[in-house]
Amino acid sequence: MYKTLLGTQGFRKGMDLYFKRHDGQAVSCEDFFAAMKDANGADFANFLLWYSQAGTPVVKVTSSYNAEAHTFSLKFSQEVPPTPGQPVKEPMFIPVAVGLLDSSGKDMPLSSVYHDGTLQSVASNNQPVLSTVLRVTKKEEEFVFCDIFERPIPSLLRGYSAPIRLESDLSDSDLFFLLAHDSDEFNRWESGQVLARKLMLSLVADFQQSKPLTLNPKFVQGLKSILCDPSLDKEFIAKAITLPGEGEIMDMMEVADPDAVYAVRTFIRKELASQLKSEFLSTVENNRSSEEYVFDHPNMARRALKNTALAYLGSLEDSEMTELALHEYKTATNMTDQFAALSAISQKPGKTHDDVLADFYTKWQHNYLVVNKWFALQAMSNIPGNVENVRKLLNHPAFDLRNPNKVYSLIGGFCGSPVNFHAKDGSGYKFLGEIVLQLDKLNPQVASRMVSAFSRWRRFDESRQTLAKQQLETIMSANGLSENVFEIASKSLA
Numbered sequence: 001m002y003k004t005l006l007g008t009q010g011f012r013k014g015m016d017l018y019f020k021r022h023d024g025q026a027v028s029c030e031d032f033f034a035a036m037k038d039a040n041g042a043d044f045a046n047f048l049l050w051y052s053q054a055g056t057p058v059v060k061v062t063s064s065y066n067a068e069a070h071t072f073s074l075k076f077s078q079e080v081p082p083t084p085g086q087p088v089k090e091p092m093f094i095p096v097a098v099g100l101l102d103s104s105g106k107d108m109p110l111s112s113v114y115h116d117g118t119l120q121s122v123a124s125n126n127q128p129v130l131s132t133v134l135r136v137t138k139k140e141e142e143f144v145f146c147d148i149f150e151r152p153i154p155s156l157l158r159g160y161s162a163p164i165r166l167e168s169d170l171s172d173s174d175l176f177f178l179l180a181h182d183s184d185e186f187n188r189w190e191s192g193q194v195l196a197r198k199l200m201l202s203l204v205a206d207f208q209q210s211k212p213l214t215l216n217p218k219f220v221q222g223l224k225s226i227l228c229d230p231s232l233d234k235e236f237i238a239k240a241i242t243l244p245g246e247g248e249i250m251d252m253m254e255v256a257d258p259d260a261v262y263a264v265r266t267f268i269r270k271e272l273a274s275q276l277k278s279e280f281l282s283t284v285e286n287n288r289s290s291e292e293y294v295f296d297h298p299n300m301a302r303r304a305l306k307n308t309a310l311a312y313l314g315s316l317e318d319s320e321m322t323e324l325a326l327h328e329y330k331t332a333t334n335m336t337d338q339f340a341a342l343s344a345i346s347q348k349p350g351k352t353h354d355d356v357l358a359d360f361y362t363k364w365q366h367n368y369l370v371v372n373k374w375f376a377l378q379a380m381s382n383i384p385g386n387v388e389n390v391r392k393l394l395n396h397p398a399f400d401l402r403n404p405n406k407v408y409s410l411i412g413g414f415c416g417s418p419v420n421f422h423a424k425d426g427s428g429y430k431f432l433g434e435i436v437l438q439l440d441k442l443n444p445q446v447a448s449r450m451v452s453a454f455s456r457w458r459r460f461d462e463s464r465q466t467l468a469k470q471q472l473e474t475i476m477s478a479n480g481l482s483e484n485v486f487e488i489a490s491k492s493l494a
Helices: 002-022 030-040 172-181 184-208 219-225 234-238 248-250 258-276 275-284 297-314 320-330 334-345 353-366 368-379 386-393 405-414 427-442 442-454 461-476 481-491
Strands: 058-066 071-081 094-100 114-117 118-121 132-136 141-147 153-156 167-170
Touching: 002 030, 002 094, 002 132, 030 368, 058 153, 071 094, 071 153, 094 172, 114 132, 114 219, 141 234, 153 167, 172 184, 172 219, 184 219, 184 234, 184 248, 184 258, 219 234, 219 258, 219 275, 234 297, 248 297, 258 297, 258 353, 275 297, 275 320, 297 320, 297 334, 320 334, 320 353, 334 353, 334 368, 353 368, 368 386, 368 405, 386 427, 405 427, 405 442, 427 442, 427 461, 427 481, 442 461, 442 481, 461 481
Parallel strands: 058 167
Antiparallel strands: 058 071, 071 141, 094 132, 094 153, 114 118, 114 141
């Protein structure tokens, strides 16, 4: 935020003064703040609240266009929800980087903004700019851009200019437009994520009411336009076509429903894979390389995109796609590609799945970090009934309950599966409860980290709440329970 407000050179001036003043001293956040402020003669108003006030600000933005006056207004209101010990919050100093897009998707030149009763220039060296930072410091305030000759679509919070939750009045068609045209890569990505979250939540509601699931063709088209845009960085494409995770969607629900969220995310992945099959196939083919492994950005980006496409294709019930993943597995010249092919294959149970997992272990068994990834991949699987496989892996010669990283890989990985950890019959909760008690005798710190997987049990439906609560109570009633586990379990129950 300092750098956003002061620019690269201003930030550097602040750093130089900070080192000049404080070299070799013990310093505080206030000293850093003072150096940034003094070096630039900057007005930072209430910026120090970021250090003292808990909670994430929620910022709401509404926009309006006045065609006669050629002005475009953005109204901001901010609120920080109450937190323990701080029921009443002051407004924060929030830098919001903004650009305005015209109907062709180009950034409009910005020269002045009307704010607080004065017309302020935002030009740089007397030249209009394509992006500017608005300083939101009050509970409610308005910024009005002048000389705007058509209704723009605002690109808000560019480059994630402040750690806030943003709620805007952008319509779905505005978001699709930003997804296709925004010059700010963060906002292109975020527009896609907002659309995906909305889409997933509406499909979850359909699933819960037993309605048939259908995928909005505009969403498919939006992802296709990104997948097929040669001007974009390949690593950006890989991130932009990846759906939000199940956990993120469950966090947005009143009552988290792991079955519905998993079913919907799987449906969307398969639907995208089948509708964009030829695009995904050419993405895999065009981004293969038999060259020696190179660790640099172009190669990392190429691998990321190819492997994201391969994971989509691997979700299809299609023997040709299994063959493709198997071919990628066998011809891989590095572990990144080989592990990605293994992940694509491991989505489906069967002989190929078992053979490839066994082959990978044989190949990498002497590298314990790779073996940990191999454990985690199997533990995180959403193949129903996977708890039995994880129980078997506890007896695998490479697994050791006394080794924290192996526990985090296998048991921690299992807790990340919405299907199996949150299984309706409580088998996942029961498994974790047993493991926590075994671990507590060996390593209470690790046991307390594992028991924290139960900490959000109240977010779920009543039957899951009952099953998770039973496990917490069983843990609490155990003889000789460590203080570490007692603290987390008792706080979870409190």
